[in-house]
Amino acid sequence: MCVVLFCNKAKQKRVFQALEQVCKRFPSVNFLKVEVEDYPYLVKTEGVTTIPTFKIYKNGSRVKEIPGNNHELLENSVKWYSSTT
Secondary structure (H helix, E strand, O other): EEEEEEEEEOOOHHHHHHHHHHHHOOOEEEEEEEEOOOHHHHHHHHOOOOOHHHEEEEOEEEEEEEOOHHHHHHHHHHHHHHOOO
């Protein structure tokens, strides 16, 4: 399972803090950060329209998209998808 954060380089400190907390609680999950300024083609390919956006992938498929900085939804979603097979 993998959680990808699409974000701006300098404007997302609270988002980084939320991601760091969830990362510590779920060490078996891979967490990645994509800075939209550096990877615009990836942002376009993934259809990201809101920054920040979290996307959760499991077994090669996107299973959840969380636009904005909803820490509680992110944590609940990671918990749910990391416990299901």
